[in-house]
Amino acid sequence: MKAFEYAAPSTIESAVSLLGDQWGETEILAGGTDLITSLKQGITAPDRVVSLKHLGLNDITVDEDKGTVTIGAMTPMGALASDNTIARHFPALAKAASNLGSPQMLSTGTVGGDLCQRPRCWYYRNGMGLLAQKDGKSLVEAGDNRYHAIFGNGGKAKFVSASSLGPALIALGATIATSSRRIPASEFFATPKSESERETVLKPNEIATAIEVPLSGLKNATYEVRHRRGLDWPYATASVAFQANGGKAQVVLGHVAPTPWVASQAAAVLNGAAVSSEIAAKCGAAASQGAAPLSKNGYKTKMVETAVKRAVLIAAGLQAEG
């Protein structure tokens, strides 16, 4: 690990002033569950690390007047998973958090870190670059792409977004507050086109500070298709939200594209429909439309259908949480 300077400022303004305006000059440290490993592996080698540990930002608060629940970016994932307000209003978030499966990750990993963690693509993690290009060709396309994207993979980025909370936050219409602006969750994630870009619209000297989720009474759920209950990333995730009468439906997929993937054609199946097993299956089938698997990840297409179907049934109260 390259040596670096360390600062733990006590105000957001100080923290921003300590950050460079180019990616890689400085890194933001929240829980560290991703960054520390990346530092050891030389995937990033900043001159300075800015810790957010003295900023607070770790409360979950309800504002009845505004009709929002605000989650501080430094809230541990475990606190989100076990919070009563979150469990009552946003089971899609509680489930996505608790599914992390590792008490160590739950106690240390943060909500903001979940949104800003780097992809788990093994080419990237082994130093072959975010876009894993060699001689103008994609190593992912020619190589072992079993965990890579089946949607949004037409460009150079073939990795999947690692965020557990992203799909649910988009489905719930959340907004992400940063040190300088407010960003709808649906516009927070971005697909990098070059090695010097990252996976969110955040600037190098911008800090995600909180997430606001509207209390809109939507039925919601997350279902992850997983290999094991313990620490691992899912193969495919679906987060859904809709009104009791099927209105205002949102279906968002995770771990299948370089960003959380909005499946609007699946949402259209739900809109205005009384949810049944048949409708849920149709919704799942619609969600997989347009999938473009690589050579070794065609299996994910079926998993998307299953994840969406089960998330819809769980949200509608027609199936117990799995």
Place this chain on the structure above:
Amino acid sequence: MSEEPTSSQVSDSGLSRRGFLKGFGVSGAATGLIAEAHAQEAESAPKVHGPGEIPVTLSINGKNHRINLEPRVTLLDALRNRLDLTGSKKVCDRGTCGACTVLVDGDPAYACSMLAIEAEGREITTIEGLGTPDQMNAVQEAFVENDAQQCGFCTPGFVVACTAVLNQNPDATLEEAQGGCGGNLCRCGTYAGMNQALLDAAKSMKMKGGA
């Protein structure tokens, strides 16, 4: 690469791109405790520490240790290489196997994925703080009774994780207790013995009212 740096690495600490840092009161080594910097920050520019060694105070197993560390040193390396607390094991060193598990303010955490400097002000409990060969805690005793290990490398991490989950939920079902070990791996596959140890430890803790 992830061991503590050698002196040659320290002197080669790559500060060539520090032009943008000017004007932020970049400090040299030994500028004082983070806590002091924290208090002074209101009046002046925020303090920056390192990349050389700075004094860090760690509270481990109820005892304060003041050591000089570079900011890049992980809690696990500080425990093992500087404080001779080698019970916490370094296996994957990337937050996936759980062999380095310690308690931070009572919650299980991967010591390999936390900077030592970030642990300042927190209460760290390592496997050494849970019990001794003569006075084992309930989980340690149950692991011995049930031969719940083979090579033993994952064992300290499992014992800490099991202790945490049973401390937090003494009435945990086996499934819940297993969930508490979801961040630990045993490559020898001694899970059957550990399951039995979990059940026995839970029973004994309930009788004694704690680990």
